[in-house]
Amino acid sequence: MLYGICNLSIIPVRLEPSDKVEMTSQILFGEHFKVLEKQKKWSKIRLAFDDYEGWIDNNQYLEVTEETYQNIDTSQIHLAGELIDFITDENQYLIPISLGTTLPFYKNNELRINTAILKYDGTIFFGVLDKELIIKTAFMYLNTPYLWGGKTPFGIDCSGFTQMVYKLCGYNLFRDASQQATQGEVLSFIEESEPGDLAFFDDSEGNIVHVGIIMKDNYIIHAHGKVRIDRLDHSGIYNVDSHKHTHKLRVIKKII
Numbered sequence: 001m002l003y004g005i006c007n008l009s010i011i012p013v014r015l016e017p018s019d020k021v022e023m024t025s026q027i028l029f030g031e032h033f034k035v036l037e038k039q040k041k042w043s044k045i046r047l048a049f050d051d052y053e054g055w056i057d058n059n060q061y062l063e064v065t066e067e068t069y070q071n072i073d074t075s076q077i078h079l080a081g082e083l084i085d086f087i088t089d090e091n092q093y094l095i096p097i098s099l100g101t102t103l104p105f106y107k108n109n110e111l112r113i114n115t116a117i118l119k120y121d122g123t124i125f126f127g128v129l130d131k132e133l134i135i136k137t138a139f140m141y142l143n144t145p146y147l148w149g150g151k152t153p154f155g156i157d158c159s160g161f162t163q164m165v166y167k168l169c170g171y172n173l174f175r176d177a178s179q180q181a182t183q184g185e186v187l188s189f190i191e192e193s194e195p196g197d198l199a200f201f202d203d204s205e206g207n208i209v210h211v212g213i214i215m216k217d218n219y220i221i222h223a224h225g226k227v228r229i230d231r232l233d234h235s236g237i238y239n240v241d242s243h244k245h246t247h248k249l250r251v252i253k254k255i256i
Helices: 066-074 133-141 158-168
Strands: 002-005 010-014 023-028 032-038 042-047 053-057 062-064 078-080 084-088 094-098 110-113 116-119 124-126 185-187 198-202 208-214 219-224 226-232 236-239 244-254
Touching: 002 042, 002 066, 023 053, 032 066, 062 066, 133 158, 133 208, 133 219, 158 208, 158 219, 208 244, 219 236
Parallel strands: none
Antiparallel strands: 002 032, 002 062, 010 023, 010 053, 032 042, 042 053, 078 124, 084 094, 084 116, 110 116, 185 244, 198 208, 198 244, 208 219, 219 226, 226 236, 236 244
16 A cells, blocks of 8 residues: 655646546645555545545655554644645745645644655644634635635635535544535524534435535525525525525534
């Protein structure tokens, strides 16, 4: 088994080993993974954080030892807390990073990838935060444009948004909305929910296709065109700009 870590700002995860196929997700700097299969140009990987699988370019990651992989797994996770910032490498070159970037082995403004010591002196998130901070964290992504497979303030999809917000607050969600819908406790009514709970929405065939974070007073923050705030009722999401329902409510889940 081979192991790897992302040493670039953001890299695409593809459905198949080709630059021309769908991007299903992204890997941010500092995220580690298992290499399930390695071809001449592409590697199929499984992320340690959420077990998500896909294909990445062999030129866009570094191999690490199994020991390093395990040590990252068991160490305290620290995440970059600025919308956009940078890491300085040993040659004083800058590596741009975005909100939610992982900082492996972070201590005293330093992090480490293999033998390289890098510096970061920005805001960090670590540990498990109070549930009330989920909405405050979600607001950091407000007006981020929608991007299928995206996970950053420059482009994000609905489940990438919920996953990253929860991750920053110290909680693990799966990558896709249909996977996240299997987590947590089902609530029968919107009135039972609290800010920070998740609402899931389905299509005409009953497939979970959308997710958002419930706010107080029957509002919801979600990624649809952009990360935006709309109304939530028993039918679903009511778009405050178009004045019509855009998503059909399927289930509400309390994760925390």
